Structure formats: C-alpha cells, structure tokens
Amino acid sequence: MNVLLENGDNRLEASATSLAVTGQVDFDGAAALAAAGRAWLADRPRGASVTFDLCGVDRVSSAAISVLLEWTRQVRARGLELEVVRLSRPLARLTQVAGLDTLLPVEAPADTAEV
Known part of the structure; x- marks a missing residue:
C-alpha cells in the first residue's frame, strides 16, 4: 500500500485496486482526502474495478x-x-440510516452480519 495522504487524524492508502481510509475523518480533513482519492481515481484505466475500504x-x-x-x-x-465498499461498523450504521446502503455495493462489517 502506498500512502497518498496522512494529515494527523486520518490516513489514505492505495493499492493497485483500492483506496483505504483510517482514522477520524472530519470536515477539516475531508477536502484533502477527497482530492487525493480523486487524483488516484483519475489514474485508473476506464473499466477498472475499484474498492473503497473505510x-x-x-x-x-x-x-x-x-x-x-x-x-x-x-x-x-x-x-x-x-x-x-467496506465500512466500519459505525459508518455502516450511518449509511443504513441514510438509506445509502441500498445504493452502494456495501459489504457488511466483518464483526457482524447485521448492522
């Protein structure tokens, strides 16, 4: 994994096919995180499969x-x-409440089948 961004509270790493975020994503760091991910996505060839791991x-x-x-x-x-899209348990709950879990290919957190 290559580190694309590390700004104290969060870290963005990339492999050939995935972006992985760790830490505490807040609004102070979200713009930089989004931009680093956009740049990585821009380098993927059309038709490539990607995974987001949060x-x-x-x-x-x-x-x-x-x-x-x-x-x-x-x-x-x-x-x-x-x-x-792999989500932490708290983020999986939030996407479920917001109704986003039906719009994204969300994989249930490993520690629970139900969120």
Missing part, C-alpha cells in the same frame, strides 16, 4: 460519507466499476 474509520462521520459519495461520483464519471 473499515478503519473509527467514528461516525458525515464527512466520511461525503468523501465516499464524491469518490463514487468520480467512479461513475470516469467509467470505472465500484466493486465493493
């Missing part, structure tokens, strides 16, 4: 959801395929 985001944050939605828009705009 299992390491350890608190409920609408900022993290905003970043996720921005990346999802970029996937569609660039002709990529979003294979799976």
Whole structure:
C-alpha cells in the first residue's frame, strides 16, 4: 500500500485496486482526502474495478460519507466499476440510516452480519 495522504487524524492508502481510509475523518480533513482519492481515481484505466475500504474509520462521520459519495461520483464519471465498499461498523450504521446502503455495493462489517 502506498500512502497518498496522512494529515494527523486520518490516513489514505492505495493499492493497485483500492483506496483505504483510517482514522477520524472530519470536515477539516475531508477536502484533502477527497482530492487525493480523486487524483488516484483519475489514474485508473476506464473499466477498472475499484474498492473503497473505510473499515478503519473509527467514528461516525458525515464527512466520511461525503468523501465516499464524491469518490463514487468520480467512479461513475470516469467509467470505472465500484466493486465493493467496506465500512466500519459505525459508518455502516450511518449509511443504513441514510438509506445509502441500498445504493452502494456495501459489504457488511466483518464483526457482524447485521448492522
């Protein structure tokens, strides 16, 4: 994994096919996080599959959801395929409450089948 961004409270790493976020994503760092992910997505070839892994985001944050939605828009705009979105348990609950879990290929957190 390559570190794309590390700004104290959160970290963004990338492999050949995935973006992984850890830490506490808040509105102070969300714009930089979204921009770093957009730049990585811009380098993917059209038709490539990508995965977003937010299992390491350890608190409920609408900022993290905003970043996720921005990346999802970029996937569609660039002709990529979003294979799976992995969420931490708190983020999975938030996406479920917001009704986003039915719009994204969300994988249930590993520690629970029901969120």
